[in-house]
Amino acid sequence: MTIDLDVDHSSPSDGLSTVQRRSAVLEELVHRDPGRFRVLTGDRPTGRLHLGHYFGTLHNRVRLQNLGVEMLVIIADYQVLTDRDVADRLTEHVEDLVLDYLAVGVDPQRATIFTHSAIPALNQLLLPFLSLITVAELGRNPTVKEEIAQSQQSSVSGLMFTYPAHQAADILFCKANLVPVGQDQLPHLEVTRTIARRFNSRYGGGLEIFPEPDALLSAAPLLLGTDGTKMSKSRGNAIVLASSADETARSIRSAKTDSHRHISYEPATRPEVSSLVLLAALCLGRDPRQVAEDLGGRGAAALKETVTEAVNAYLAPIRERRALYAQDRGHIRKVLRDGNERAAAIANTTLTEVRSTMNALY
Ligand code: TRP
Numbered sequence: 567m568t569i570d571l572d573v574d575h576s577s578p579s580d581g582l583s584t585v586q587r588r589s590a591v592l593e594e595l596v597h598r599d600p601g602r603f604r605v606l607t608g609d610r611p612t613g614r615l616h617l618g619h620y621f622g623t624l625h626n627r628v629r630l631q632n633l634g635v636e637m638l639v640i641i642a643d644y645q646v647l648t649d650r651d652v653a654d655r656l657t658e659h660v661e662d663l664v665l666d667y668l669a670v671g672v673d674p675q676r677a678t679i680f681t682h683s684a685i686p687a688l689n690q691l692l693l694p695f696l697s698l699i700t701v702a703e704l705g706r707n708p709t710v711k712e713e714i715a716q717s718q719q720s721s722v723s724g725l726m727f728t729y730p731a732h733q734a735a736d737i738l739f740c741k742a743n744l745v746p747v748g749q750d751q752l753p754h755l756e757v758t759r760t761i762a763r764r765f766n767s768r769y770g771g772g773l774e775i776f777p778e779p780d781a782l783l784s785a786a787p788l789l790l791g792t793d794g795t796k797m798s799k800s801r802g803n804a805i806v807l808a809s810s811a812d813e814t815a816r817s818i819r820s821a822k823t824d825s826h827r828h829i830s831y832e833p834a835t836r837p838e839v840s841s842l843v844l845l846a847a848l849c850l851g852r853d854p855r856q857v858a859e860d861l862g863g864r865g866a867a868a869l870k871e872t873v874t875e876a877v878n879a880y881l882a883p884i885r886e887r888r889a890l891y892a893q894d895r896g897h898i899r900k901v902l903r904d905g906n907e908r909a910a911a912i913a914n915t916t917l918t919e920v921r922s923t924m925n926a927l928y
Contacts, residue, residue, distance in 0.1 A: 582749065582752075585752065585781055585783055586783055588780065588781075589780075589781065589782050589783040589785075592744065592780055592782055593782070596630065596633060596635060596744075596782075597633065600630075600633045600634035600635045601634065601636075602743075603635045603636065603743060603744045604635075604636045604637075604638070604740060604741065604742045604743055604744065605627075605630055605635050605636065605637045605638070605742060605744045605745070605746060605782075606637075606638045606639075606640065606736065606737050606740055606742035606744075606745055606779075607623065607627055607637070607638075607639055607640070607745065607746050607747075608639055608640030608641060608642050608736065609623075609639075609640075609641065609642065609663060610641075610642045610643075610645050610646040611641050611642070611643055611646050611656065611659035611660045611662070611663050612646060612659060612799065613659055613662060613799055614662050614666060614799075614806045614807065614808045615662075615663070615666040615806070615807050616797060616799060616804035616805055616806045616807060617789060617797065617804070617805045617806075617807065617845065617877070618789045618791070618796070618797030618798070618804060619666075619807075620670065620807060621786050621789055621848050622748055622784060622786050622788075622789065623746065623748070623784060623786075624666070624667075624670045624672075625670070625786075626746055626784050626786070627639070627672060627677075627746065628670055628671040628672060630746065631671075631672065631673060631676055631677055632671075635744070636676075637672075637676070637677040637678070638677065638678040638680065638740055638742065638909065639667065639672060639677055639678065639679045639680070639905075640680060640681075640682060640736050641660055641663050641664075641679070641680065641681045641682065642682050642733075642736065643656060643660060643681045643682050643683050644682045644683055644689070644725070644732065645682065645725075645729055645732065645733070646659075647723075647725060648713070648717075648723065648725050648726040648729050649713055649716070649717035649719070649726065650717075660681060660902070661895070661898050662808075664679060664898045664901055664902060665808070665888055665891050665892055665898065666807055666808070666888070667679060668887065668888070668891050668898075668901070669807065669808075669884045669885070669887045669888035669891065670807070670884055674901045674904065674905065678905045678908045678909055679901055679902065679905040680902070680905040680906045680908070680909035681902065681906060682736070684902075684906040684909075684910070685739070685906065685909050685910050685913045686910075686913075687739070687910065687913035687914045687916070687917040688735055688736065688739040688909070688913040689732075689735065690917055691734075691735040691738065691739055691913075691916070691917065691920065692728070692731060692732050692735050694765070694769070694920060694924060695731045695734050695735055695738075695761050695765070696728060696731050698760075698761050698764040698765060698768065699731055699757065699760065699761060699764075703757070703760075704727055704728060704730065704731070705727075707730050707753050707754070707757065708753050709730075709750055709751065709753045709754060710726065710727065710729070710730060710753075712750075713726070714726060730753070730754045730757040730758075731757065731761065733754045733757070733758065734754075734757055734758040734761045734762075737755075737758050737779055738758065738761070738762055738776045738779075738916075739909075739912065739913045739916050739917075740909070740912045740913070740916070741776060741777055741916065742777075742779050743777045743779050743780065744779060744780055744782050745758075745779050745780070745781055745782065746781075746782040746783075746784060747781050747782070747783065747784070748783075748784060749783065751781070752781055752783075755779065755781045758778075758779060759778045759779065761776075762776035762777065762778045762779070763778060765920075769920075769923050769924050770923050773923075775919065775920070775923055787833070787844060789841060789844065789845060789848075790803075790837060790838065790841035791803025791804055791805075792804075792805070792817050792818065792820060792821035792822065793821070793822050793838075794822045794837055794838035794841065805817055805818070805845075805877060807881060807884060807885070807888070808885065808888055810885075811878045811881075811882075811885075814874065814877055814878055814881070815874045815878070818842075818870050818873050818874045818877065819870055819874070821838070821842060821870065821873075822838045823838055823839050823842070823866040823869070823870075824836060824838060824839055826839075827863055827865045827866075828862065828863050829843065829858050829861040829862065829863075829864065829865070829866075829868075829869050830843075830858050831843045831844070831854040831855045831857070831858040839866070839869065840854070840858075842869055842870065842873050843857050843858045843861075843869065843873075845873050845876070845877065846869075846872050846873045846876040846877075849876035849877050849879070849880035850876050850880075857872070
């Protein structure tokens with residue numbers, strides 16, 4: 567079901583503020599009527615998740631789940647091959663993701679956790695979907711361009727080039743109508759909406775076979791890593807959920823600050839100090855300005871102590887649960903098996919409908 571709102575939703579060039587306004591309206595609707603929504607979100611299995619993931623998306627997923635929204639979480643184990651040549655440690659990375667999900671409170675009874683590669687019918691949707699998008703449109707996608715630039719590979723694979731259409735299959739196979747994302751994923755969501763629209767008009771004779779899903783932009787502010795740039799594992803500046811309290815203390819101690827003794831929250835002019843303040847505030851559930859004010863003239867060492875205590879206290883129960891689940895590999899496997907089974911059933915139904923719509927059911 568496509569959600570009709572009074573918010574203008576005319577073209578992809580609407581810009582960020584329209585998506586933000588619409589997200590606010592959608593938030594209200596989710597609270598009022600969670601049963602209207604099916605959410606699809608996911609991650610590439612690149613290793614253990616960190617606090618940037620947690621406050622950027624994980625926290626929000628658990629919140630939506632607990633509001634009663636139906637949720638599917640994809641582990642994009644094909645997409646992860648877009649920017650690396652090798653699939654080594656893939657099993658380990660997939661299992662690490664499941665562990666992180668369970669530890670933060672994603673409940674496999676309520677949420678379907680599944681892997682790309684195990685759902686043949688989902689992947690088959692890629693073929694009709696590719697017929698609905700031009701090479702020029704794929705080439706224009708700013709997020710793909712950025713990833714190609716960052717991947718530092720000598721050539722671009724077909725998988726890298728086509729992955730926004732694949733992501734459309736991830737979202738549309740279950741007819742999700744809400745996709746919580748960060749800003750970088752908005753171009754992909756636009757591709758998904760385009761494919762849904764074109765499928766409905768070109769093959770569906772105007773019937774709504776696929777809803778046009780909405781982005782739900784996260785309100786979370788950007789969390790920087792310990793060196794003051796975007797938190798990311800490859801930059802070595804991330805605070806990993808699964809790390810120990812000591813490792814966390816060490817990495818916060820080595821975090822970059824500036825030479826002003828007075829602590830303040832001014833993200834634009836003091837990004838490093840402000841990000842540390844923000845981190846403490848998020849973990850304490852407080853306003854960052856207030857946290858900064860309390861610290862006042864006590865300097866960077868006191869700030870780091872506050873951050874370390876707040877982060878370790880916040881993560882303690884998550885880490886405890888994670889360690890417990892990590893002892894039972896059979897359980898992780900079962901979560902995946904069950905999720906894959908549920909996702910495959912949904913994908914089979916959708917593929918049959920698609921083939922029937924395309925007069926290709928023999
Ligand atoms: N592209 C997303 C990322 O890099 C992962 C992803 C794959 C995804 N399929 C998705 C996200 C579908 C949302 C919906 O993080």
